[in-house]
Amino acid sequence: MFTHTQALQYEAKPDGPDPDFARKLQEVLGGQWGEMTVATQYLLQGWNCRLPGKYKDMLLSIGTEELAHVEILVTMIDRLLDHIPLKPDAADRSKESAAGYGQLNPQHAIVNGGGAYYRDSMGLPWSGGYVTASGNLMADFHYNATAEMQGRLQVSRLYNMTDDPGVKETLKFLIARDHMHQMQWLAAIEELKADGLEGIPVPEAFPMEEEPADFGYAFLVASDGPDAAAGRWAHGPALDGRGEMTARPIEASADAPQLPPGDPRLWGTPQ
Amino acid sequence: MFTHTQALQYEAKPDGPDPDFARKLQEVLGGQWGEMTVATQYLLQGWNCRLPGKYKDMLLSIGTEELAHVEILVTMIDRLLDHIPLKPDAADRSKESAAGYGQLNPQHAIVNGGGAYYRDSMGLPWSGGYVTASGNLMADFHYNATAEMQGRLQVSRLYNMTDDPGVKETLKFLIARDHMHQMQWLAAIEELKADGLEGIPVPEAFPMEEEPADFGYAFLVASDGPDAAAGRWAHGPALDGRGEMTARPIEASADAPQLPPGDPRLWGTPQ
Amino acid sequence: MFTHTQALQYEAKPDGPDPDFARKLQEVLGGQWGEMTVATQYLLQGWNCRLPGKYKDMLLSIGTEELAHVEILVTMIDRLLDHIPLKPDAADRSKESAAGYGQLNPQHAIVNGGGAYYRDSMGLPWSGGYVTASGNLMADFHYNATAEMQGRLQVSRLYNMTDDPGVKETLKFLIARDHMHQMQWLAAIEELKADGLEGIPVPEAFPMEEEPADFGYAFLVASDGPDAAAGRWAHGPALDGRGEMTARPIEASADAPQLPPGDPRLWGTPQ
Amino acid sequence: MFTHTQALQYEAKPDGPDPDFARKLQEVLGGQWGEMTVATQYLLQGWNCRLPGKYKDMLLSIGTEELAHVEILVTMIDRLLDHIPLKPDAADRSKESAAGYGQLNPQHAIVNGGGAYYRDSMGLPWSGGYVTASGNLMADFHYNATAEMQGRLQVSRLYNMTDDPGVKETLKFLIARDHMHQMQWLAAIEELKADGLEGIPVPEAFPMEEEPADFGYAFLVASDGPDAAAGRWAHGPALDGRGEMTARPIEASADAPQLPPGDPRLWGTPQ
Amino acid sequence: MFTHTQALQYEAKPDGPDPDFARKLQEVLGGQWGEMTVATQYLLQGWNCRLPGKYKDMLLSIGTEELAHVEILVTMIDRLLDHIPLKPDAADRSKESAAGYGQLNPQHAIVNGGGAYYRDSMGLPWSGGYVTASGNLMADFHYNATAEMQGRLQVSRLYNMTDDPGVKETLKFLIARDHMHQMQWLAAIEELKADGLEGIPVPEAFPMEEEPADFGYAFLVASDGPDAAAGRWAHGPALDGRGEMTARPIEASADAPQLPPGDPRLWGTPQ
Amino acid sequence: MFTHTQALQYEAKPDGPDPDFARKLQEVLGGQWGEMTVATQYLLQGWNCRLPGKYKDMLLSIGTEELAHVEILVTMIDRLLDHIPLKPDAADRSKESAAGYGQLNPQHAIVNGGGAYYRDSMGLPWSGGYVTASGNLMADFHYNATAEMQGRLQVSRLYNMTDDPGVKETLKFLIARDHMHQMQWLAAIEELKADGLEGIPVPEAFPMEEEPADFGYAFLVASDGPDAAAGRWAHGPALDGRGEMTARPIEASADAPQLPPGDPRLWGTPQ
Ligand SMILES: [Ca+2]
Ligand SMILES: [Ca+2]
Ligand SMILES: [Ca+2]
Ligand SMILES: [Ca+2]
Ligand SMILES: [Ca+2]
Ligand SMILES: [Ca+2]
Secondary structure (H helix, E strand, O other): OEEEOOOEOOOOOOOOOOHHHHHHHHHHHHOOOOHHHHHHHHHHHHHHOOOOOHHHHHHHHHHHHHHHHHHHHHHHHHHHOOOOOOOOOOOOOOHHHHHHHHHOOHHHHHOOOOOOOOEOOOOOEOEHHHOOOOOOHHHHHHHHHHHHHHHHHHHHHHHOOOOOHHHHHHHHHHHHHHHHHHHHHHHHHHHHHHOOOOOOOOOOOOOHHHOOOOOOOEEEEOEOOOOOOOOHHHOOEOOOOOOEOEEEEOOOOEOOOOOOOOOHHHOOOOO | OEEEOOOEOOOOOOOOOOHHHHHHHHHHHHOOOOHHHHHHHHHHHHHHOOOOOHHHHHHHHHHHHHHHHHHHHHHHHHHHOOOOOOOHHHHOOOHHHHHHHHHOOHHHHHOOOOOOOOEOOOOOEOEHHHOOOOOOHHHHHHHHHHHHHHHHHHHHHHHOOOOOHHHHHHHHHHHHHHHHHHHHHHHHHHHHHHOOOOOOOOOOOOOHHHOOOOOOOEEEEOEOOOOOOOOHHHOOEOOOOOOEOEEEEOOOOEOOOOOOOOOHHHOOOOO | OEEEOOOEOOOOOOOOOOHHHHHHHHHHHHOOOOHHHHHHHHHHHHHHOOOOOHHHHHHHHHHHHHHHHHHHHHHHHHHHOOOOOOOOHHHOOOHHHHHHHHHOOHHHHHOOOOOOOOEOOOOOEOEHHHOOOOOOHHHHHHHHHHHHHHHHHHHHHHHOOOOOHHHHHHHHHHHHHHHHHHHHHHHHHHHHHHOOOOOOOOOOOOOHHHOOOOOOOEEEEOEOOOOOOOOHHHOOEOOOOOOEOEEEEOOOOEOOOOOOOOOHHHOOOOO | OEEEOOOEOOOOOOOOOOHHHHHHHHHHHHOOOOHHHHHHHHHHHHHHOOOOOHHHHHHHHHHHHHHHHHHHHHHHHHHHOOOOOOOOHHHOOOHHHHHHHHHOOHHHHHOOOOOOOOEOOOOOEOEHHHOOOOOOHHHHHHHHHHHHHHHHHHHHHHHOOOOOHHHHHHHHHHHHHHHHHHHHHHHHHHHHHHOOOOOOOOOOOOOHHHOOOOOOOEEEEOEOOOOOOOOHHHOOEOOOOOOEOEEEEOOOOEOOOOOOOOOHHHOOOOO | OEEEOOOEOOOOOOOOOOHHHHHHHHHHHHOOOOHHHHHHHHHHHHHHOOOOOHHHHHHHHHHHHHHHHHHHHHHHHHHHOOOOOOOOHHHOOOHHHHHHHHHOOHHHHHOOOOOOOOEOOOOOEOEHHHOOOOOOHHHHHHHHHHHHHHHHHHHHHHHOOOOOHHHHHHHHHHHHHHHHHHHHHHHHHHHHHHOOOOOOOOOOOOOHHHOOOOOOOEEEEOEOOOOOOOOHHHOOEOOOOOOEOEEEEOOOOEOOOOOOOOOHHHOOOOO | OEEEOOOEOOOOOOOOOOHHHHHHHHHHHHOOOOHHHHHHHHHHHHHHOOOOOHHHHHHHHHHHHHHHHHHHHHHHHHHHOOOOOOOOHHHOOOHHHHHHHHHOOHHHHHOOOOOOOOEOOOOOEOEHHHOOOOOOHHHHHHHHHHHHHHHHHHHHHHHOOOOOHHHHHHHHHHHHHHHHHHHHHHHHHHHHHHOOOOOOOOOOOOOHHHOOOOOOOEEEEOEOOOOOOOOHHHOOEOOOOOOEOEEEEOOOOEOOOOOOOOOHHHOOOOO
16 A cells, blocks of 8 residues: 655756656656656556565565656656647747657647656557566566666656756656666575575476486577687676586577368368 | 568477467467567668668678567468467367367457467557667667567477477577577677776766765665665666665655646646 | 448548548547447447347447548558658658658558558557447446447547648547437436336346345555545445445455465475 | 556356357457456546546556456366367367367467467457547546456356356456446446536536527438337437427438549549 | 448358367457458558558558458357367266367357357467558558458368358358459559559668679578479579579678677676 | 678669658568568568478578668668758748758657668558568468569659669669569469469468358459459350359348347346
């Protein structure tokens, strides 16, 4: 259960309107790697977590913080949309704003009447399919670490796409939180190992002797770039502590498949 | 440029048809974490890679191998679909097959005439939106590692959902390759650091002094689970080697936002 | 069964081409609240309606009219696309048109060769998921009323985004029809009540005594805005005529959930 | 900004597992009219609201409560999934469970490892496109009222699809809240009118004299059902207090459109 | 503009309810190749058609007929849903019905209250993205011919998935219309050629001398199946009457690409 | 199984960067009719093909070639993105580039860091739902022929939207291959007939005597365009060699449907 305060976790006040940048900012609100994704993902992982204690508590805590980031971005976009040029001529006080006009999202005016929404910078709606809660914390924490990396990368790019000091101030806050959150998930990955809960490969409990031959340790070369096997992934001790990394060309080990004729009741091309 | 051999990388021959399992297997062919995702993602990361050499070559090599896994799964599903019951009564030789009939995907018969397609186990089409190639290899390799973890997890679950020896044989191969590929991406992450190309936090080059105060090092507690800060993520040296992890309750640092009235030409509720 | 006349219900002739506005107009053709939605929704509700007579007849009548509105918008967009600038330099006869160039939808040229299609102003395809026909006319008529409100709002905004007299003439017709249609659905809601077919809350037939305690009449305050309970929704006689509206702070009434360990065959993080 | 307590707003404890019903319950979690929709929609309308005071405060309050309903449904689904049959034979203790096996969602096991996710009962991911925040409170409150009607209708149907007393107890709570919330939005609609903020038709401020002739007051008959005009929507005083409702057959008022030839650079069929 | 009669173009009356088959029938109503696609596609091609006369008139005529097929399928599905078992035990009079229960679409009950909707047999909403109106009639008529082939194929498969005489009667009508419509599009393709409006390759007007060397006439062998070039497509006179079909192995004609380093402001992996 | 060479099948080197055109080029990479569609479609049809020999071998060969076209387009887009203006002022060296700025895809910078991705020119992700492999080669080869027509049409349009000689050179290669591939599918259609494998109508094996009366040979006129029946599709010998094409007005042959009342447990509007 949640309670809400209208005070913001951090200030979200641009120095002036900028509908061009408002559109771009939608990416980190409603895009694949935006705040909607991390908020709903961490909460779902927390609620679904069948292991009580620190991991579950931590997931619910960070998920709740991310809701505040959704709120910050919505507020920022709303303010950037305070004056949307409705026609090209209104956009034409300068060539800069003419260019900016071309980038603005017409749905911000037509659909939302000057407000944010849950879509990315190209107008694709946010999807529940972005969220993963697999029940295996090791797999999910790696996804979470990725999400914070992709997220910080995108906000850092947006930082270079605006000169507005107020916008930059908010982006710096988000960049700092993603910095912390990257470290958090990497620390949690280490802790999962230290607690003996999961290791590499995920799932560690699958009986290793079921794996055929050396397919678990061989890098298979299938492209002609000369350095494909010149990295750590193709030689040296395996990262699961149980073998040696090797490399060899990819090869077929089974015949070309022969499929039987189709069911005539399905009216396919006969044999 | 690619060339193709009809011989398979590994055998894909079930002992008998099983349309119920054919539907389930679609998850690792056309689902978010299936072979279509990793094949197209590694190739795209390789083609887009602006750093020539081992990383680019490796990406193109593994992407090419994953295409062979797509082929293996399509072939397996085709064979599992050799006899699809078209009506409930045909399904009714036993209660087991009645249950299995209920699980089969009707599009396998109506749309594909007894063949696989690029959708997941609930019929959602595979989406290009699953794929990320950010231009930052550290961020992307973490995503790749996740993909192999989620993938191996799903195949290991499917392994427990069938008794067919031929199917299990193929699944074991895929499990072994995901084992190798998890280690590969984790090794590549280490190599990126060793090569001085990228570190934590991603992007490492963003000037750290721009981050406000301690927001880059503090775990903020926003839920009342008592152990949220009882992990490594809330104390001890920061994983970037530059600070100390701390914890404190979340708090607001900005006033409740006051938005100006909307543009009357947009006909919103007036103020 | 339908018959079609090529004569239009209302004129759809712009004074000149305007590919920028053509893109924006897609919103009310193929967007969530566009003419495709109301046409297919009213027809579906009519066909599915299990109550013969005036409601069913009215639904099929208005759904058929909405098909004519789809036709009008397609025709208008086609004419606005008569001259699409294919390159930036062609767009550059004035700064206005340069700005307009940035807004044009490249698929109008590349995919459609100068024609409309069933997508919204950001290029998202129209979806059958926009349509609801629940079998409960009271619930659906409220949705229909909303659709006409959102629709009239969007067309009224578009009216302020063009100076073309021919376009404005057509938009005025659509605004007038949405005016009528809003009143139509609100009248039908009243008639449903007068006919004793459905009331508030929907579904009225669910036995009210099954509802726990006062949860059906209490506004629960979960955010700190001071005026959340200062409206009619938090005091006075209930709108179902059966109780009194009240307000109180939200509170938890159940313990924090404890989930049992997961099935080990699913390889989640163990307990 | 939000804070979270792990205690639930209401109990979510089934008497036993039921993966068949778990799948069905996804509809009101992640479907078009589910709790994800109302939670994110009311919060967005609240954040975007440019009119400070009771409406904004109320929106943020109810949006925050709806997050607790998301949590309740996730918890309930998790518990219903405690024992998922992995194969048809495990499902086969009775014909009932064989039927139930056929209905279970395989992603609950393969993807989530026994947990809920943000998809509907047919596996379609929840979409940000379900959410509308138009900036016009009258239009949006009608949508909100609809959402609570469709929602209560769906939960009431689910109530008739289970015999589990624990599940029914939770559904009754949700039904009661939707009862209250229907009345809340209808009361807010009345209050908007009473406050002089918006009326019928939406947007009321659009100058009525711009509407052509009588198109704002006429029901147009386009289908041959004899009673299409036999309701209040086709006679009597108009609901905007400004005219009289009438009815007449639909007719064309413009010629069949003649489109000019296409641009030859787009290679369409020439004229 | 359209008018509607409630009388059906053809009878749609099953001998009994069958919710299992109702779900399957959704495929040809709201699937990629269903009646919604052809109805909206032919109408859009007709409205967009810039060549007045027989082709435009024919497109609008057949599009209008397809709307009647949508109506027939909705009506049939509604009747097949007359008694939906709400629980597994209700399904359990026989093993057949238990199997059928597993196949039923729960949204038919929960969302639609016993009615059809615009989704396919796996619950994917119909999408405006299925529709193509390219402005080139030759390209589009081939798509239309395909649509009628895929459509007739699917209905013929459904014909083998039911024993209900009433259902089979309606399916036979749809099969006959798809028979006619296949011939219609193939005839229209011939007529386009005879009228000198378009030829092979589409677009015929693109200056042939711009095509490099023999890439317009060579089958390139890229897979090791021995008979890839054993068909008419690899030898004999070209179908455009201007060359000779040949075959040769695929080969690279350009170097491996070297991409320049990325923009440092985008924080990618440096070079 | 595949192997890859980094050398390209054809050169993909623009004379200079052009982010505006990079966005447009996404259409033929990740759009409905782009290279991703044909590559994955031909491979899937090949793998699913239950008839061994020339058709299957040919499908796998051309599918493998199309993967090389995906690679060419990704490389071209990457190079066109070498310098993306991050702000309107950077775009403003000339009005042309200001116009171009408005068209650029912000995700190319924010999400991909200067690289291509699997989406169309409006940002819609490529979908596995674009692909059809029906098991009936005649139906599928018509779809394939369409795909090459729509594809060549789109590339020919793009050819007129750029002045860059390097880009035009690559487009000419793609145009030539689509020329060949159109002829290839039309030849394969002829060969299927010559081999006696399938004819018109598809599926030819469905017993013709099951079709009711003359519905298989009559063009039904449902729109008032005077020339709807003035083409070959409405008179002359039928294309299946078995009848005569005729025309007549559409008419209803069944009564208006009467649906029974709904199940009261679904709480619809009662009768
Ligand atoms: Ca965040
Ligand atoms: Ca793999
Ligand atoms: Ca309308
Ligand atoms: Ca609720
Ligand atoms: Ca049809
Ligand atoms: Ca190609």
